[in-house]
Amino acid sequence: MDASAPPPIGPGLNAARKARKLTLEQLAQMSGVSRSMLSQIERGEANPTFAVLWNLTQALGIEFSELIAGSAVLHKPAISVMSTEQTPEIVSGNGACRLRILSPMQTAGETEWYALEIAAGEALTSAAHQAGAVEHFTALSGEFTVRSGAQERAIAAGETARYPADVDHxxxxxxxxxxxxxLVLLYR
Structure with missing residues (x-):
């Protein structure tokens, strides 16, 4: 093997996917990488970008080094920890609302949960999600009003509001x- 050639990733990816009993289609949905690209990578016909590798390792719950070394099948920690720096965050345009995405990416579109921070006197306003979507908001500190469609309720720290999210809220x-x-968002 040429020392300047990139390491073969295909066999490690294939082994990690099969060890988790995932089809190409399932891994494609979990990672956001197309089925055809996954197939090409596994056959050694494509050299993935860093972003593609990142998505694959996150979906499989493995480290880059495991994928490259081909040891991804042998070791998967029972407890996975995501550092503060690795936790994605959404910040509103004015900086008044912060949503830290706590849920794994493979549950996006099914179940999502967030740590929410809202500045005093500010609001997180959302357009309707898909039909049947429901949100559960638990106030940890502060006082809030929650609006779903035309209904509005006050909640205090320690209380949880459950409401339809398939209307403006x-x-x-x-x-x-x-x-x-x-904040937990459930799609039905």
Whole structure:
């Protein structure tokens, strides 16, 4: 093997996928990498970009080094920890609302959960999600009003509001301090 050639990733990817009893289609859905690209990588016909490798390792729950070394099948820790730096975050345009994405990417579009922070007097306003979607918001600190369609309810720290999210909806922090909560979105 040429020392300047990239390491063969295909066999490790194939072994990791099969060890988890995943089809190409399932891994494609979990990773966001097309089925045809996955097949090409496994056959050694494509050299994936860093972004593609990242998506694959995250979907499979393995490290880059495991994929490259071909040891991805042998070791998968029972406890996976995601550092603060690795946790994706969505910040509103004005910086008043922060959503830290706590759910794994493979559950996106089914079940999603977020750590939510809203500045005093600000609101997270959302357009309708797909039909049947429901949100569960648990206030950890602060005071909020939750609106779903035309209905609105006040909730305090420790309380949970459950409401349809397939209509316009909002969570407003009505306290004088930064408010925190956990937001869970369920698609049906």
């Amino acid at each position: 909002a969570i407003a922090n009505v306290s004088g301090e930064v408010g925190h909560g956990i």
